[in-house]
Amino acid sequence: MQPFLRRDDRGMSDPAPRKTPRPHGVAVEAARRLRRVATVPERLLWDRIRRPHMLPFVFRRQHPVEAFFVDFYCVSARLVIEVDGPVHETQADDDRQRQEYLESLGLRVLRFSNADVFTRLDAVVDEIRQVCSNPDTSSGAER
Numbered sequence: 001m002q003p004f005l006r007r008d009d010r011g012m013s014d015p016a017p018r019k020t021p022r023p024h025g026v027a028v029e030a031a032r033r034l035r036r037v038a039t040v041p042e043r044l045l046w047d048r049i050r051r052p053h054m055l056p057f058v059f060r061r062q063h064p065v066e067a068f069f070v071d072f073y074c075v076s077a078r079l080v081i082e083v084d085g086p087v088h089e090t091q092a093d094d095d096r097q098r099q100e101y102l103e104s105l106g107l108r109v110l111r112f113s114n115a116d117v118f119t120r121l122d123a124v125v126d127e128i129r130q131v132c133s134n135p136d137t138s139s140g141a142e143r
Contacts, residue, residue, distance in 0.1 A: 038062070041083050041117035042071055048125050049081075057132045066105070068098055077132040080109045083117055 038046070038061070049059050049072065063073035065080070072081040080102055084095070099109050110131060112124050 039083070039085055039114070041085070041114040044121060045081075045083060045112075045117050045124065046072070048121060049128060057129075065102065065107070068102070070102070074132055077135070078107050079128075079132055080107050081128060082109065082111045083114065084111055085114045 042061075046059075046061055049057075050061075057074045057077060059081075060073045060075070062069050062071065065073065070080045071083050073079070074081075082095075082099075095111075099111070102109050108131065110128065116124055
């Protein structure tokens with residue numbers, strides 16, 4: 001028996017669409033939700049680092065790494081970038097443990113405050129470019 005076929009605008013046939021959507025996983029859906037509600041500093045930084053002519057490295061936004069979502073992640077440089085807002089002042093211990101865990105995975109972590117992104121965005125982007133370009137840069141840089 002043939003599967004039910006539907007025709008597209010060009011008269012081509014293909015199998016009927018699946019009744020259930022392709023599984024994307026909870027992490028992918030959560031990352032999408034986080035991207036939609038990004039903070040202003042995250043959006044400003046994303047606008048600068050996603051441009052290939054500005055920074056020739058590919059970044060992902062709200063990327064899942066193990067049990068965490070990192071603000072930005074560069075696979076080729078194994079670099080995590082976190083933009084810390086006021087909420088991070090009250091969770092310093094959690095942030096420190098999270099950073100230690102990410103570093104135990106062999107990732108480098110750069111942290112910038114919202115104020116850094118607002119007041120010295122060019123310097124932040126230059127520092128990210130420098131760390132990405134230098135694979136020997138130690139992890140754990142904080143601003």
